[in-house]
Amino acid sequence: MTHQLDGTDIKILRELQRNGRARRNKLAEIVGLSVPSVSERMKKLEEKNLIDGYYAVLDPRSFDIDITAFIFVQVDNSSFYADFVEAAKEEAEVLECHSITGDGSHFLKIRTRNTESLERLLSKIQTMPGVKKTRSNIVLSTFKETREIPLQEEVS
Amino acid sequence: MTHQLDGTDIKILRELQRNGRARRNKLAEIVGLSVPSVSERMKKLEEKNLIDGYYAVLDPRSFDIDITAFIFVQVDNSSFYADFVEAAKEEAEVLECHSITGDGSHFLKIRTRNTESLERLLSKIQTMPGVKKTRSNIVLSTFKETREIPLQEEVS
DNA sequence: CGTGAAATCCCACCGTA
DNA sequence: TACGGTGGGATTTCACG
Numbered sequence: 001m002t003h004q005l006d007g008t009d010i011k012i013l014r015e016l017q018r019n020g021r022a023r024r025n026k027l028a029e030i031v032g033l034s035v036p037s038v039s040e041r042m043k044k045l046e047e048k049n050l051i052d053g054y055y056a057v058l059d060p061r062s063f064d065i066d067i068t069a070f071i072f073v074q075v076d077n078s079s080f081y082a083d084f085v086e087a088a089k090e091e092a093e094v095l096e097c098h099s100i101t102g103d104g105s106h107f108l109k110i111r112t113r114n115t116e117s118l119e120r121l122l123s124k125i126q127t128m129p130g131v132k133k134t135r136s137n138i139v140l141s142t143f144k145e146t147r148e149i150p151l152q153e154e155v156s
Numbered sequence: 157m158t159h160q161l162d163g164t165d166i167k168i169l170r171e172l173q174r175n176g177r178a179r180r181n182k183l184a185e186i187v188g189l190s191v192p193s194v195s196e197r198m199k200k201l202e203e204k205n206l207i208d209g210y211y212a213v214l215d216p217r218s219f220d221i222d223i224t225a226f227i228f229v230q231v232d233n234s235s236f237y238a239d240f241v242e243a244a245k246e247e248a249e250v251l252e253c254h255s256i257t258g259d260g261s262h263f264l265k266i267r268t269r270n271t272e273s274l275e276r277l278l279s280k281i282q283t284m285p286g287v288k289k290t291r292s293n294i295v296l297s298t299f300k301e302t303r304e305i306p307l308q309e310e311v312s
Numbered sequence: 313c314g315t316g317a318a319a320t321c322c323c324a325c326c327g328t329a
Numbered sequence: 330t331a332c333g334g335t336g337g338g339a340t341t342t343c344a345c346g
Contacts, residue, residue, distance in 0.1 A: 003218065016212035020176045025339065034315055039340070041313095052213040056172035057303050059208045062159065065305055068254070070226070070263065085299045092306035097299045098224070107226065107293065111305060137258045143241045147213050147303070149221055149267060150248035180323065190332055195323070197330095314346080321340070329332075 003048060008033065009041055010151050013050070017148045020054040060111055067112050068139035071122075072104030073131055080130025081105070087128040093121050104135065159204060164189065165197055166307050169206070173304045176210040216267055223268050224295035227278075228260030229287055236286025237261070243284040249277050260291065 005013075008031045015022050015030055028038045045051055060066075075084045081099070088097045088108060096109035108125070112118050125134060161169075164187045171178050171186055184194045201207060216224075231240045237255070244253045244264060252265035264281070268274050281290060 013212070013214060017214065018211070020210035020212045023339070035340075036316090036342085037314060048218070050214055050218045052215045053174075054176035054210065054212050055174070055303065056169070056176040056210050057208040058169060058173065058206055058305055058307075060305055062204070062206045063305060063307065070256070089300045092304075094300065095303060095305075096301045098295045098301075099297045099299070100226070100293045100295055102291075102293045107295075135258075137256045137263065139254045139256055139263075141255045142252070143255070144245045144250065144253040145303075146251050147211065147301075148248075148251070149214055149216055149219060151214075151219065179321095181321090189330095191323070192325085192333085193331055316345095317343090319340105319342080321338105323338080324336095326335085327333095329330105 003050065007153050009045060010153060012038065012041060013045065014151055016051070016054075017151075020056075065111050065113055067114060067118050068142065069110050069112075069118065070137045070139070071108040071110060071125065072135040073106040073108060073125065074103075074133050075105045075130040076132040077130055078105075083129035084131065088125070091121070091124070093117070159206070163309055165201060166309060168194065168197060169201065170307055172207070172210075173307075176212075221267050221269055223270060223274050224298065225266050225268075225274065226293045226295070227264040227266060227281065228291040229262040229264060229281065230259075230289045231261045231286040232288040233286055234261075239285035240287065244281070247277070247280070249273070 011031045012027055015027060024035050024038050024042070027042075028035045031038065060068075073084070073088075075081055084106065085097060085099075088094050088106070091110075093110050093112045094108050095111055096107075098107045099105060100107045110118075110121060112121055122134065122136065125131060167187045168183055171183055180191050180194050180198070183198075184191045187194065216222075229240070231237055240262065241253060241255075244250050244262070247266075249266050249268045250264050251267055252263075254263045255261060256263045266274075266277060268277055278290065278292065281287060
């Protein structure tokens with residue numbers, strides 16, 4: 001599933017990963033092409049669904065959202081998996097939901113306001129379909145947090 | 157550290173969290189104000205550093221980046237913490253680095269191409285300053301992955 | 313695929329309420 | 330804070346190499 005991306009496409013994507021609101025004329029300057037060419041390439045990149053979306057990321061502490069936690073969830077019977085995932089997805093404080101190898105069948109990343117709201121959320125998770133037990137790790141400090149993936153010229 | 161955000165600001169931020177490239181005229185339409193008013197508000201929101209940044213998020217599978225993993229790292233002596241964190245931050249495949257409560261002192265989220273590159277990365281992590289041992293959980297499926305935080309009108 | 317040029321659209325800046 | 334008007338910049342469209 002490797003795409004036909006040349007160095008110019010890679011450069012555009014790299015810049016957009018760092019600055020999602022980069023103007024087309026600035027991108028054109030970076031890659032050394034005209035503005036219409038950049039627009040054309042951006043359209044194609046989006047049509048290929050290479051770009052999941054453009055998002056503003058807010059600073060959680062500025063909104064008094066002080067707690068980040070990672071939660072292992074053991075969902076008892078695989079027949080509950082789908083229902084559990086649906087319930088977890090609908091929870092706004094659940095930022096990520098994965099199924100994983102190892103101890104616990106599912107893994108959540110959550111963000112919440114304080115210990116009180118954390119307790120409420122944990123209770124809620126524990127009553128979700130099939131949940132047998134949970135184990136939480138609370139974040140003390142965050143040193144890096146990004147979704148930027150490293151891009152290099154494809155060797156096709 | 158609660159800010160003076162009214163419902164209009166919240167609506168703007170909500171939309172920008174979902175569509176980071178939303179135009180000011182579209183935002184104006186959503187909140188029922190004129191374009192200059194929205195611009196004014198956006199400027200103030202950015203001046204208050206409520207917005208960490210705007211980012212394009214790429215679809216990792218489209219770039220053959222098939223493995224996501226969460227790694228607990230036990231850094232032996234707290235005197236190594238700073239050096240370990242620096243080393244981890246510089247690794248492009250390390251998307252997140254936190255210090256946490258519970259087993260293991262640090263926690264990483266990583267994305268890499270395949271099992272081979274995962275092995276390389278794990279070896280590298282194990283040689284970082286102070287690293288005593290690691291425990292990995294590989295992601296099988298991802299059902300939700302966002303950095304959108306739930307916003308509601310502040311009760312100030 | 314690439315471009316320059318024209319039409320259109322968006323936005324920063326102003327004066328004003 | 331809010332607004333409308335306006336000039337300049339950004340984006341889209343298009344004819345063409």
